[in-house]
Amino acid sequence: MSESEKGTPRVSVIMPIKNVGKFIFDAIQSVLSSDFKDFEIVCVDDGCTDDTLEIIGKIDDSRIHVIKNQGSGYTDGVNSGVAWAHGDYIMHSDGDDLITNTRISKQVSFLDNNQEFGAICGELQMLTPEGKVLPAKSERPQASEVTQKIRSGSTSISHCSYLIRSDLAKELPYRKWFVTASDLDFQFRLAEKCRIWFEPGTTFYYRLHSSSITHSQPSNQRIFFEETAHLFIQQRAQRGADDLQENNPPEIPSAKDSENSINVHLSNIFMGNAWRLKKDGKYLTAVWYGVKSYFKNPSDLSQLKSVFALILKPNN
Template sequence: MNKDPVVSIIMPMRNAEVYVAEAVDSILCQSFQDVELIIIDDQSTDQSREIVENILHNDHRIKLINGNAQGISAAKNKGVKLASGRFVMFCDADDLLAKDCIERQLSWLALHPDVGAVCAQFALMDSYGGNIVNLDSGKCSCDITEELLSGQTRTSLCTFIIKRELVDVIGGFREFFVSAEDIDFQFRLAEVCKIFYMSENVYFYRLNDSSIVHTQPSKKRIFFEETARLFRQQRALKGIDDLQSGHPPLVPEDQGDAINSKDQLQGALIGSAWRLHKQGEKLKAIKSGFRACLINPANLMAWKSYIMLFIK
């Protein structure tokens, strides 16, 4: 009789034909092999499904299920419902897990049984998997439970390994959130368990203009992020938020331009350049600044920042 896997990895997928094979490979090639990968095909119209079907014939750890195109929260909830592992992780269909990250995080959890979830750093990369930028999300490992309870996030939910039963305790993802469902999830998770942060990179987040972050109008994206934090404040004060009480706020109409992935990556590289400069690594700072300029050479502010790196 087949035993249940230790870790279930949930991967929502919609039109990710260019990236999904690499994303799947980054999971199946981990040093820790006792996993199941649950891919929710949320009604893709490209070749994504066919690509996954070709892979799963050679690996029994993959489960491919149909989504209902009801949003990212609904897709994740469907995956969680089918998860049989003692721990749950999430990975987007265009991103990558870092080498051996599952083994590293499980080893830490084994030594700290009182902790409900462990998260870590992540890095940004461009659509081709290059121009990798390590984000400054904290150089010291620490308990971040109180930080989350105060309405602050420092990393992506895709860096978390979570005890399976805790996902059920908080009721999974709330489908009100078209985006920022991961922020709302982190806050509610911190209300039921201790969460620890490891200062190691475990995830590579791909910036491309087809992702929901880069297709959703900025006004709506900001609304959901602010609402997740507002709900956390309400629960801290009253024990219940407006969504739980049946009075959710009105979602704004689609207005404003979506954030451009190149602009986001360029900004991250400029920020990295100035952090390196502050640390006294001027040559690395100049290289990072020049890489930033090449992302979008028409942005004069990037060139101005690059020149300032030379002068200061």
């Protein structure tokens, strides 16, 4: 492993890391197991104090590079990795997630053969903290161009599902002012710069756990930054720049206790899966997920009511 060796890989996988010792080996192995081999993995150390770096150091592969975050926090980590990267294409993969083994080859093939597009994205599936894959949606979207949809502020796509041409990624750094939703803001600005293609199918597995940034930010701040990212779209369309670009960003609200803890979030996901499974005729599995939903958040009586409705309500 090298921290300074530079090559010319086709793909640079940017992996910000901070105390992900429980997950980092599997995260890196999922990339190394890809059927596409011409890549570098850029692990950006944001001040790990656990055994993350020791675990990476034991993986004998010259395509793995560890660099120091040139700032602090997740957004600076992403930007540090992109700035260092040497690949023709950039993809993001967090140190607690897993990618599918054909994802890189399929996305590289698309961009190689469709020069008019600057990026391609796809779907994700979720993992429980223990690594159990949660069921995917039964109704899959169609392959299509999503540029205008994202420009309008409509997207549920994760930035970790993207493969992006390197020059575009370097031109559009993530904006640190966004404590969260910097990836959403990036997608909106990317769609203003290039055409984006959506290809259905799982590109990576997103792990739900209490330390992930989605669950560590107070819910009122998450809502504020997501709404502001949408507001900035309108401002750029109307006057060519948003408040942040004009150095006049809105005041960030004080943090309040999050109502969206990992257990609440998992409870809602389990219940959503339960109703989808019931619709698909998988009654017993649906009830099992409904019961799991309740026990993840037993203080929420609405979840208990949903379990009874799940059991008693006939399919239409």
